[in-house]
Amino acid sequence: DAGITQSPRHKVTETGTPVTLRCHQTENHRYMYWYRQDPGHGLRLIHYSYGVKDTDKGEVSDGYSVSRSKTEDFLLTLESATSSQTSVYFCAISDLLEGYTFGSGTRLTVV
Amino acid sequence: QKEVEQDPGPLSVPEGAIVSLNCTYSNSAFQYFMWYRQYSRKGPELLMYTYSSGNKEDGRFTAQVDKSSKYISLFIRDSQPSDSATYLCAMNRAGGSQGNLIFGKGTKLSVKP
Numbered sequence: 749d750a751g752i753t754q755s756p757r758h759k760v761t762e763t764g765t766p767v768t769l770r771c772h773q774t775e776n777h778r779y780m781y782w783y784r785q786d787p788g789h790g791l792r793l794i795h796y797s798y799g800v801k802d803t804d805k806g807e808v809s810d811g812y813s814v815s816r817s818k819t820e821d822f823l824l825t826l827e828s829a830t831s832s833q834t835s836v837y838f839c840a841i842s843d844l845l846e847g848y849t850f851g852s853g854t855r856l857t858v859v
Numbered sequence: 860q861k862e863v864e865q866d867p868g869p870l871s872v873p874e875g876a877i878v879s880l881n882c883t884y885s886n887s888a889f890q891y892f893m894w895y896r897q898y899s900r901k902g903p904e905l906l907m908y909t910y911s912s913g914n915k916e917d918g919r920f921t922a923q924v925d926k927s928s929k930y931i932s933l934f935i936r937d938s939q940p941s942d943s944a945t946y947l948c949a950m951n952r953a954g955g956s957q958g959n960l961i962f963g964k965g966t967k968l969s970v971k972p
Binding site: 788789790791793838840847848849850851852853 | 893895900901902903904905908947949960962963964965
């Protein structure tokens with residue numbers, strides 16, 4: 749997806765280990781978001797950021813933390829991964845209230 | 860009642876059919892309405908964006924908002940196999956925090972050749 753990249757694309761990790769997912773944008777958009785997508789639940793907001801060092805919690809923030817030290821990077825950390833955090837994680841960016849641009853996603857499996 | 864309800868389908872139609880996808884919502888403050896298309900193993904992509912009530916057309920796609928009924932629709936004319944995807948509605952209220960975009964769970968559409 750133009751202007752937004754997520755890494756890694758796939759990851760398998762063990763229960764109890766910390767995991768960090770990265771979202772990088774080249775659009776200089778102010779807002780960045782982390783969502784998880786699960787069957788039957790759709791897209792659920794984990795955390796979002798409205799500027800460097802400015803973040804807020806979403807609907808399903810427990811067990812997750814985020815950091816944004818630069819406009820272009822938004823990191824999502826699973827402090828101690830659990831099997832319930834197996835999911836597809838999407839990063840999104842926006843500048844105005846006209847819709848989000850999503851990344852290609854990270855498939856995370858916690859075993 | 861959930862804020863946004865969307866029939867998950869799946870919906871299967873023959874090529875060339877007119878497709879109607881719908882969402883209902885409960886929050887009368889919603890002003891911005893969007894439709895996203897998501898292909899398998901890809902991120903959602905913005906398809907249509909409308910503000911307040913009315914229709915918006917873009918090629919074979921028409922988005923319709925009926926605020927009095929709290930109902931939004933996406934129509935696809937002359938559907939093609941390449942339209943096979945999951946379609947998600949999303950909405951937000953005017954002046955709302957950027958973290959308040961609410962998504963439907965998506966309707967999976969399959970267009971058969």
